[in-house]
Amino acid sequence: MDDTPFYKRPWFYIAGWLIILFVVYGWQIVRMGGFVASEVDIFIDLVCVFPLLLVLWMAFFAQFVLPVRTFRDRQKIFDRLITYLFGGHGPAIFIRDGHLVMREGEERKKGPGVLWLDSASAAVIRTAVAVKRTIGPGVHFIENKEFLAGTVDLHNQSQSIGPKETDKPFDDKKEGQDDAEFNAVQDRRKQVSALTRDGIEIVPNISVTFRVDTGFPKEGQPGSRFGFRTGITKKDKENEEKDKEAVRKAILGEGIKPNERPDSPRHRVAWNQLPAVLAVDVWREYAAKFTLDELFKPDQVVPPPPPQLPEPTEEEVDLLSQPIQMSANRETLQDALTAMLRFLNVRMDRIIKWLEKKEEDKKKETVSSQPPVFQPAKTKSEPQKKTALQVINDMVKARLTQAEVDILDDTGRRGEGTIMSPEYYLLKDRGLKVLSVSINNPRFNPTVEESIIKAWNASWLSNAKAESEQIDRRRNIIEKAAEEKAKRQYVEALSREINDLAKAGKPSPKGALKALILRSHALIRSNEQLRRRMTTEMQDIEDMIKWIEADGK
Numbered sequence: 062m063d064d065t066p067f068y069k070r071p072w073f074y075i076a077g078w079l080i081i082l083f084v085v086y087g088w089q090i091v092r093m094g095g096f097v098a099s100e101v102d103i104f105i106d107l108v109c110v111f112p113l114l115l116v117l118w119m120a121f122f123a124q125f126v127l128p129v130r131t132f133r134d135r136q137k138i139f140d141r142l143i144t145y146l147f148g149g150h151g152p153a154i155f156i157r158d159g160h161l162v163m164r165e166g167e168e169r170k171k172g173p174g175v176l177w178l179d180s181a182s183a184a185v186i187r188t189a190v191a192v193k194r195t196i197g198p199g200v201h202f203i204e205n206k207e208f209l210a211g212t213v214d215l216h217n218q219s220q221s222i223g224p225k226e227t228d229k230p231f232d233d234k235k236e237g238q239d240d241a242e243f244n245a246v247q248d249r250r251k252q253v254s255a256l257t258r259d260g261i262e263i264v265p266n267i268s269v270t271f272r273v274d275t276g277f278p279k280e281g282q283p284g285s286r287f288g289f290r291t292g293i294t295k296k297d298k299e300n301e302e303k304d305k306e307a308v309r310k311a312i313l314g315e316g317i318k319p320n321e322r323p324d325s326p327r328h329r330v331a332w333n334q335l336p337a338v339l340a341v342d343v344w345r346e347y348a349a350k351f352t353l354d355e356l357f358k359p360d361q362v363v364p365p366p367p368p369q370l371p372e373p374t375e376e377e378v379d380l381l382s383q384p385i386q387m388s389a390n391r392e393t394l395q396d397a398l399t400a401m402l403r404f405l406n407v408r409m410d411r412i413i414k415w416l417e418k419k420e421e422d423k424k425k426e427t428v429s430s431q432p433p434v435f436q437p438a439k440t441k442s443e444p445q446k447k448t449a450l451q452v453i454n455d456m457v458k459a460r461l462t463q464a465e466v467d468i469l470d471d472t473g474r475r476g477e478g479t480i481m482s483p484e485y486y487l488l489k490d491r492g493l494k495v496l497s498v499s500i501n502n503p504r505f506n507p508t509v510e511e512s513i514i515k516a517w518n519a520s521w522l523s524n525a526k527a528e529s530e531q532i533d534r535r536r537n538i539i540e541k542a543a544e545e546k547a548k549r550q551y552v553e554a555l556s557r558e559i560n561d562l563a564k565a566g567k568p569s570p571k572g573a574l575k576a577l578i579l580r581s582h583a584l585i586r587s588n589e590q591l592r593r594r595m596t597t598e599m600q601d602i603e604d605m606i607k608w609i610e611a612d613g614k
Contacts, residue, residue, distance in 0.1 A: 086106075090102075090103065116143075119139060119142050119143070120139050123135060123138040123139040123142055124138075126138055126142075127175065127177065127200045128200060129200050134200065134202070137175075137202045138175070140173070141153075141173055141174065141175060141202070144172055144173060149172045150170065150172045150173070150174060151170045151171060151172035151173045151174030151175075151203060151205065151207075152167045152168050152169075152170045152174040152175075152176075152203070152208075152209075153167065153174055153175050154167055154168065154174070154175075154176050154177070154209070155177045155179075156176060156177065156178045156179065156182045156184060156212055157179050157181075157182065158179065158181050158182060158214045158216065159181070159182050159183075159212045159213050159214030159215075160212070160214075161209075161212070168208070168209060171205065171206050172205055173202070173203065173204050173205050174202070174203050174207075175200065175201070175202050175203070176196065176200070176201045176202075176203060176209070177199075177200050177201075178196065178197065178198050178199060178200075178201070178212075179198060180198045180215075180285040180286065180287055180289075181198070181214060181215045181216050181285065181287040182198060182212060182213070182214065182215065183195065183196065183197045183198070183212070183213050183215060183273070183275075183289060183304075183305075183308040184196050184209055184210075184211065184212040184213070184308075184312070185209070185210040185211055185212075185308065185309055185312045185313065186201075186203055186207050186208070186209065186210065187207070187208055187209075187210035188206055188207055188208070189206065189208075192210060192309070192313065193207060195305035195306075195308050195309045197285065197289045197291065197301075197304070197305070197308070198285045198289060210312055210313070211312035211313075211315070211332070212312070213273050213308055213311050213312060213332060213333075214333070215272070215273060215275065215285060215287040215288045215289060216272070216287055217270060217271070217272045217496065218270070218271050218272055218333050219268065219269070219270050220268070220269050220271075220333065220334070220336065220337040221266060221267070221268040221269075221337075222249070222252050222253055222266070222267050222337050222341065223249060223252065223253040223264065223265060223266035223267055223502075224246065224249045224250060224253075224264060224266065224504065225249065228246050228249060228250075229246070230246055230247065230249070230250035230264050230504060231264075231504070231505075231506045231507060250264050252341065253265055253266070253267055253341055253344070255344060255345040255348035255349065256345075256348065256349060257348055257349065257351060257352055257353050257356070258349055258350060258351055258352045258471075258472070258473075259352045259353055261352075261353045261505065261506075261509055262505070262506065263348060263353075263356075263503050263504070263505060264503070264504040264505075265344075265500050265501060265502055265503040265504070266500075266501055266502045267337065267340050267341060267344060267498070267499070267500050268498070268499045268501075269336045269337045269340050269461075269495060269497070269498050269499075270495070270496045270497045270498075271333075271336045271488075271493055271494060271495045271496055272288065272493070272494055272496065273288065273307055273308060273311050273492055273493060273494070274307045274489070274492050274493055274494035275288040275289050275290070275303075275304040275307050275308065276288065276290050276300055276303065276304060277290070278290045278291070278292075282297070283297070284301075288304070289301075289304050289308075290303075290304050306492070307492035308492065309492070310490060310491050310492030311332040311491055311492040311493060312332060314332065314335075314490065314491040314492065315329065315330060315331055315332050316329075316330045316335075317329055317330060332491070332493070335487075335488070335491060335493065336461065336488065336493060336495050339460075339461060339484045339487065339488070340457055340461060340498055340500075342484075343456070343457045343460045343461070343484060344453065344457055344500055347452075347453045347456050347457065347469065347473075348453060350469055350470075350471055350472060350473040351449040351452075351453070351473045353505075353509070353513075355448075355449040355473065356448060356449045356450045356503070357448050357449075357450065357513070358448060358449070359446045359447060359448050359528075360446060361446065361447050361448065361449055361451075361452045361473065362444050362445075362446060362475075363444060363445045363446070363447050363452065363455070363475075364444050364475070365444060365445070446531075449473060450500070450503065452469075452473070453500060454498070454499065454500050456469065457498050457500060458495075458497065458498040459482070460482045460484045460485065461482075461484050461485060461488065461495040461498055462485065462495050462496075462498075463482055463485060464481065464482060464485050464486070465479040465480065465481060465482060466479060466480060466482050467479055468480055551581075551584070554580060554584060555577055555580060555581075558576055558577060558580045559573065559576075559577070562576055571609060574609065575606070575609050575610075578602055578605055578606055578609070579606065581602060582599070582602050582603070582606070585598070585599055585602070586599075
């Protein structure tokens with residue numbers, strides 16, 4: 062019930078000002094000789110002057126009611142104010158972060174109305190029989206018998222399911238505990254509960270971060286910074302249509318859970334509930350592939366990910382390589398012009414590539430003449446060992462974010478090749494994009510937890526030693542690779558120095574020795590890290606240079 066005091070309600074202000082207006086008007090009529098003497102004037106005022114002034118007043122203030130720019134939009138505001146005056150108006154709704162801000166029952170009105178969406182909202186408009194259009198941030202006008210089909214929030218969405226921090230899902234109902242409270246704890250337990258391969262129940266917390274799969278405008282381009290592109294160019298309009306399509310899929314793709322009762326709040330799956338539902342299904346699938354002991358033992362061999370090729374940006378798309386399409390019924394002159402433009406495009410493409418290759422060759426020559434900079438060697442990626450719980454986290458995220466994922470058999474072993482991810486394509490068809498998935502804080506029956514702690518106490522020392530040995534092995538591999546690379550770079554630098562001397566003429570032994578020592582001196586001085594660690598060697602090299610310049614033989 063609305064608890065607003067009556068003196069703060071809109072009707073009180075309207076009625077109050079009308080009373081004041083009629084009192085002043087009546088007082089003026091009395092001054093002019095009374096009501097009987099002014100019947101004609103009263104009739105003209107009520108029938109002509111007051112309605113005309115009311116229309117002019119509404120036309121003037123309609124310019125400032127909403128943030129619109131065009132005359133056509135201002136005219137629509139005026140039309141809706143007139144409709145409101147006669148009681149045939151439709152809904153007037155403000156949508157903030159995908160939520161409706163309105164008076165009760167406003168969405169059920171059928172006349173022409175107005176929707177004002179903030180920069181983080183989008184919506185779909187429908188009639189009783191058809192979907193009409195998708196709208197983004199800004200002011201939009203709806204016609205008679207048009208309604209909201211649904212709204213979305215363009216912010217990154219986060220959904221967490223599972224027990225609360227204070228929940229004890231495996232405890233029996235205590236004496237005096239409220240039935241609703243106990244049932245709520247068990248309901249949160251059932252939402253994420255899964256069984257391992259050896260039949261142990263595990264209850265984690267699952268968090269999913271996702272958003273509507275819309276694009277972000279470039280700097281200086283129109284649109285919403287939360288992810289909705291607009292514009293007037295052909296490319297901008299294409300991007301706007303893509304974003305509208307993603308919003309439409311998200312809203313119209315809402316489904317139901319057939320196993321839930323129709324009157325249950327969980328019967329309907331809203332657009333922002335689907336990612337978490339899919340994450341739970343995939344979590345249960347992979348949890349059943351591992352035993353309890355495997356969940357926490359780092360013995361799952363995970364191959365290194367393949368190198369990811371960078372996705373080409375819009376600026377990197379080579380427009381010159383795109384053929385110009387012409388229909389078969391064009392005239393001969395147009396076909397000739399098309400062939401000529403095609404030829405020019407190909408020639409320009411070849412010239413650009415030749416110039417780029419020439420510039421790269423020049424840069425390589427400049428770099429080769431400089432002293433080499435010693436950097437740590439990049440070691441080849443090696444397979445990693447992870448726990449089964451880490452593998453499950455990776456696989457659940459992959460199933461929701463990648464088109465193809467690795468194969469895991471019923472015992473958690475990786476197979477050859479990949480399989481399609483149905484969850485990824487389902488989310489894509491719903492206009493959604495998952496950003497991250499986290500499965501953490503697993504809970505077990507207290508007796509199972511006690512056995513896990515005992516097993517950890519018995520094996521923690523051996524696990525720590527194994528991890529330490531693995532770290533030492535990796536460090537030795539990195540050090541050996543870096544040492545070999547440094548030697549190779551040093552020999553290459555000295556070889557270039559000798560090659561330059563040979564090109565200049567036959568060098569003397571003393572000149573060759575001096576050149577090599579000077580090159581070593583330059584290499585050390587050009588690297589800050591080497592200069593700090595080789596102060597003694599630097600002094601020895603400087604003494605050798607002085608000896609050669611003095612009387613070295």
